[in-house]
Amino acid sequence: MTQAKGKIPHRPGAAHAPPGGNLPTKGGDDPDVWFLAENSDLSPKQARELIQEHGHDRDKLLRIARIMKAES
Numbered sequence: 001m002t003q004a005k006g007k008i009p010h011r012p013g014a015a016h017a018p019p020g021g022n023l024p025t026k027g028g029d030d031p032d033v034w035f036l037a038e039n040s041d042l043s044p045k046q047a048r049e050l051i052q053e054h055g056h057d058r059d060k061l062l063r064i065a066r067i068m069k070a071e072s
Contacts, residue, residue, distance in 0.1 A: 032056050032061070033048050036051065036062070036065060040066070041065075047061075
């Protein structure tokens, strides 16, 4: 697999993301939405919003999700 412009993808398959960084964000289309919803108490909608705001770094997303749930 070649990496575009020396960037290391944050998740498997990220090197093949559409140009402009627009990844699918519907619940069933984006594996990160599914992962975050399954591994936290967030709804798919909340997971999508978190990913749109903070990117696809799963460790970071899980930390933020835990903080969100602790505050609620």
